[in-house]
Amino acid sequence: MREELDDLQIFLSTRWAILLNLHAEMFRTNTVEDILQVLIVFCVESLELDFALLFPERHTLLRVLPVLVVLATSSEKESESLYKRVKINRLLNVFKRHYLILNHMGTIRAEHDDFSIRFASAMDQMIRLKSSDGVDNDWSRDIKGNMYDIVVEGFQLLSRWTGRIWEQCAWKFSRPIPDSQQNPTTCFDYEKVHCDTLVSEALWETIHMEVQDFVQDKLDTMLRTTFRKKKDLSRILSDMRTLSADWMANTSKADPEQHSHQETEEMRQNTFYPRPVAPTAAQIHCLQFLICELVSGGNLRKPGGLFGNSGSGIPVEDLKQLETFFYKLSFFLHILDYTATIGTLTDLGFLWFREFYLESSRVIQFPIECSLPWMLVDHVIESQDAGLLESILIPFDLYNDSAQHALTSLKQRFLYDEIEAEVDLCFDLLAQKLNEIIFTYYKSCAASTLLDSSFTYACDDGEKYFVKPLRFDAIFKLRRVMVLGRTIDLRSIITQRMNKIFRENIDFLLERFENGDLCGVVELQQLLDILELTHQSISRFLELDSYSLMLSEMQENLSLVSYSSRVSSQIWSEMQTDFLPNFILCNTTQRFVRSIKGIHHSSHRSSASTGKPYFYCGSHDLTMAYQGLAGLYRDFFGVPHMFAVVKLLGSRSLPAIIRALLDHISSKITGLVPKINALQEALPKSIGLLSFDGGIAGCQKIVHEILTWEAKSEVKTEVLHDLKEIGSALYWMSILDIVLRQIDTTQFMQSAPWLGLVPGNDGQVKHAYSDNTPFTTLLSAATNAVTSSPACPNPSTFLVMSKQAEAASLLYKSNLNSGSVLEYALAFTSAALDRHYSKWSATPKTGFIDITTSKDFYRIFSGLQYSYLEDSINNPSKKQEMLGDSVAWAGCTIMYLLGQQQHFELFDFSYQFLNVAEVESATVSHYQSSERTKSSNFLQCYEGILEAMRKARRLNNHVFSMLRARCPLEDKVACAIKPSGAPVHRMKFMNTVSAFETLPQRAT
Incomplete structure (x- = not known):
């Protein structure tokens, strides 16, 4: 064992040991030099003439040729003999370094385009040859020979392109950690030869x-x-x-x-x-x-x-x-x-294997961001090239090739498991990013379509609001994608994720609205309109869930007995906690704006979460444009906001808001009773007319003696704020009535010609035809003509159509009898006031008007109006921006419904003050010059409060004129709201104390 280890150590430490031993063994044979030269010539000619069709064969020649050259040039004599037969320039050209595939991309594209054209032409000739009879043999041989040459050339091109990628990867694998981060923007697109x-x-x-x-x-x-x-x-x-x-x-x-x-x-x-x-x-x-x-x-x-x-x-x-x-x-x-x-x-599976990288980098896991297949897919996604998007799944063939190589050639299951895990992650990321791209593109298109064209043309850089067209048709048709032997329905995955994105987007928009004030309803309606148009565009290609169903689901309004939703709940919550307490009315502009002086109630909101960019309007430019447009509606509430409220709530949730607002008015009136009583107790039992003898100064002194509310300043402030909320609610109803009337008019103009309706007197609708509508008459005549014809195979369809037309006519006719929401609100308020009629309107004991009573409501409002106007002049910190015009709307409405309008116009302190000022001004004109100058200077000191009183009188007159037009006092006229949510036409009932109990029952 020791000797074997020593031999192994010597072998590993000896450089070129295998080559030196081979050289020593080979040159024991005679004529080995000739054989080496013949092999070198064969290798060079095969490489130069592309005799190696497959790149593995070419790679073998490239690997063998350097070894042969080293063996054949071991001595100077042998080198001279070799270079006489093979010029050294030929060897240098073979081993010339062209590893960067970027330098070959232009040539590869040109070769690809040229070959595709010629191959298509050859295929066309083959089809013509196949469909022809009795063709010339020579022509047939030429066409088939041309097809053979084209196929061979295609194989050679594929081999050459694959070889370029091999060379690129060999260079890249040898440099696993480059000095500078390289941008993986190389992509490829191979066309397989269609051999049928x-x-x-x-x-x-x-x-x-x-x-x-x-x-x-x-x-x-x-x-x-x-x-x-x-x-x-x-x-x-x-x-x-x-x-x-x-x-x-x-x-x-x-x-x-x-x-x-x-x-x-x-x-x-x-x-x-x-x-x-x-x-x-x-x-x-x-x-x-x-x-x-x-x-x-x-x-x-x-x-x-x-x-x-x-x-x-x-x-x-x-x-x-x-x-x-x-x-x-x-x-x-x-x-x-x-x-x-x-x-x-x-087969490009070798691009995935990277053991050399793992060994050189000393890491145990390869990051997916460095995986070449995913780099190619991610490049296509980020670049959004219209030509590459259709081929976005081609890089996944690398995983198929590498998995096949791991199982069949390497026979390593753990490599396949690693490939499978990476494919699962990559495909999940692909589906996610692909859905985001598709959703962003179609949402940008929808936002660009809904953007005002006049705004676009007025911009110098309006081109940025137009969306560059992309094609996703090929991706939408991918129902069977083969990845690692599994068939994946990419269309189904995209559809499922798209439904999820729509629900997430709706939830984000609703949550964003819930974290803002009521003025953001216009922006919510704009974004939901864009989302709905996006849904319509994508639904042409994918089977998405219904938009109305998803919207109802996200609003938690799926139940048949539920008349509330997230939007309606948020609107009512904002009206209670922020809009009614903190917004003031400007009657001239018909807008509510936030009060800048003191907040009566504070509204606590959580910070709005920042959503994904495509949750807004798609592209950044369109998002900024729509945010700029929405910013125009951010600081007030008016008619545009009411249109958005009506569209968002619809006929299902809008009645719930109306009813809640009316109940709020009723509760505020009930809460005012003890406060008004407290102010009544502080007034004298008898209040007479202001005297003209004392002039303006005397009148002011008398009013100050009457209005002794210094100890009840908090009660007075609460009464003013309660009146402001009641007035704001009533004016909110008037704006809603304006919007609903405009919508009803539009619907009437669209449906009236088909139903045979014409407008009559007093807002009534007349029928131009006694029996049937033009729509039903037209379809009935067509049905009779078709059914009487013997050529009609199935007349039942036309009969059903005629019956459906009659049902549609009845349905539309029932919705035309709509009334006024404002009239209903005034009637409801009047019924609520009837409960407290005896406390706010004293009955004369003698049957005549009692001009000295202090128990009527108009006395309280007169004093409140006078003190409020005086404070707004004397104390600049308490100007009208605190309460606005809502107080006048509430006070005038209550006085009008209680029948105290004329009393107020006769005995109001401000009105009497103006009358005295007019008389005094006319008297001053008869004085001498010195006294006239003195009196004029005296009157100028009261010019501020006089002008404020004149404005208040003009506003009161406007409110009273509107009330007389919409709710005459002869008999109370109102409308009711049906359970379906549609207001019905006017109904009359007597002005009695029990009217609140019977509303909205029609009197018999």
């Missing part, structure tokens, strides 16, 4: 023709001329003919002894017809052996070697024919078994 029955018959017939032409014609000529007197060589030629000649296809079997020497060359030509019957591998090997024996004379050690013509006695011309046919026979072996040849040429 049409091509295979052409190949076999061409090979049959080549073999028969040589053995029946050329060998026959050699037997008659060169080998006529050489019996040994003639016997070899005869054996070759006997072995491979197809005499069944020959009409005149040739025997050299039966022919006369005086026959001409044309008469000696044999006539045979090529058949698609190729020689076997055994026949080809035997022919090669016989040719070797023929040209070597049975002794391969003779000087000159194979085809050297240094003693065989064969003429140069015949020797050249034998050499050409010999190399063709080597091609025939690969072409006959074209399936195995294609598999060998396109």
Whole structure:
């Protein structure tokens, strides 16, 4: 054992030990130099002339040639002898370093495109030949011979391209840890030669023709001329003919002894017809052996070697024919078994094996980011090249090849297990990224489509909002993908993941809305519209779940008895906690804006999570554009927001919001009762009219004596805020009514011509036709005409269609009788006020109007309005931005519904103050100049509060005019909301205390 270990150590420590021992053993044989030179010449010529069809054969020649050169040039004399036969430049060209495949990509693409065109042309000619009858034999041979040449050239191209990849990988594996990180952007796209029955018959017939032409014609000529007197060589030629000649296809079997020497060359030509019957591998090997024996004379050690013509006695011309046919026979072996040849040429499984990397890097696991197949797939995904996306699965063939090599060649199961684990991970990542690409692309297209075209054209760089077209049709059609022997339905996987992405996106948008205020409803509606259009685009190719079903599922609104959803719950929660307490109304712009002075209630929200980029609008530019548009609606709530609310909630959840808001108004009115009573107790029992004698100053003094609410400032503030919330809720209802009326008008204009409806007086709808609608009449006439025709095979379909038209007409007619949401809200508020009518509206004891009472609500609101206006002038920190115009809406609505409008307009402190100011201003104009100047300066001190009072009066008059138009006091007019969510038309009921109990029952 010790000696064996010593021998092994010596062997391993001795450089070039195998080569030196081989050199010592070989040169004990004579003429070994000639044999080495013949082998070197053979290797060089085979490499230069591409005689090695398969790259493994070429790789063998490349590995053998350096060893042969080293062995043949062990001395200076032998080197000179070798370089006389083989120029050193030829060896340098063979070993020239061209390992970088990037330098060959242009040539490979050009060769690929040129070969594809010529192969398609050859296939077209073969199809035409197959479909033609009685074609010329020469033309048929030319076409099939051209197909044979094209196939051989295709094999050579595949071999050359695979060889380039081998060389690249050999260089890369020798440098596992480069100095700089390289970007793996190399991709390949191989076209396998399509060898079907049409091509295979052409190949076999061409090979049959080549073999028969040589053995029946050329060998026959050699037997008659060169080998006529050489019996040994003639016997070899005869054996070759006997072995491979197809005499069944020959009409005149040739025997050299039966022919006369005086026959001409044309008469000696044999006539045979090529058949698609190729020689076997055994026949080809035997022919090669016989040719070797023929040209070597049975002794391969003779000087000159194979085809050297240094003693065989064969003429140069015949020797050249034998050499050409010999190399063709080597091609025939690969072409006959074209399936195995294609598999060998396109086998790139070696690209996955990287034990050298693991050993050099001293790591136990290969990172997937460094795996070449995944690098190619990831490059296609990141580059989003439209041409490469269709071939994104081609790199997975590397895993198939490497797994086949691991099981069949290496017979290592653990390697297969490692490949399988990596394939599972890569395919999962591929499916994920592929879904993200497809979703991002179609979402960008949807966002670009919905983007306002005027905005796009107005931008200088509007081109960035257009999406570059990509094609995913080929990917959508992949139902059977073979990976490691398993069939994977990629289309089904994409569909499942796409449904998941849609649900995740909807959930993200809803969660984002839940973490914001009510003003973000416009952005939510925009993003959901983009998502819906994206769903429609992808649904043309994939069987996705219904968008409405996914939206209902994410909103937790699948139950048939559920009238609430995440959006409706969030809207109502925001209205309760943030919108009604913190937003103020601007009646001029019809907008609610957030108050900048003091927050009555604070709203606590969690920070919004940052979602994936494709959860917004697809591309970054489109996302920024839509965020800019949504930012225009971020700081207020108005009509655009109400349109979004109506579209998001629909007729199913909107009534729940209306009912909750009305209940909120009712609860606020109930909560106001004790507060109003507290303010009433602080007022004098009798309040008279303001006197004109004291002027503005006297009136102000009298009002201050009446409004002794200093001790109840907190109660007064709470009453103002409660009135602000009631007014905001009522105005919110008025905006909702505007939006619903516009939507109803649009639907009416679309359906009225088909239903035969025309607008009448007082908002009523009249029927232009007494019996049927134009739509049903049209379909009934068509049905009668079709059913009466004897050529109609199945009239039941048209009968069903006519019945469905009648049902549709009834359905649309029932939805046209819609009322006003605002009228319903006013009626509900009036019914809620009727409970407290006796507390806020004192009944005159004498039957006449009591102008001195202080128990009516209008007295409280008058005092609140006066003190509020005065505080807003005297104290700049308490300007109107704190409460806005909602207080006026609430106060005027309550006074109007209680029947106190005229009382308020007659006895309001602000109105009386303005009347006194007008009289005093008119009186000042009659004074002398000195007194006029003094009085004018005095009036200017009150100009601020006077202007505020004028604005308040204009606002009150606007509110009262709207209320008189929508809710006349003669008899309360309102509408009801049906269980389906659609408002019904106006219904009248008496103004009684029990109206709240009976609402919305129609009075008989």
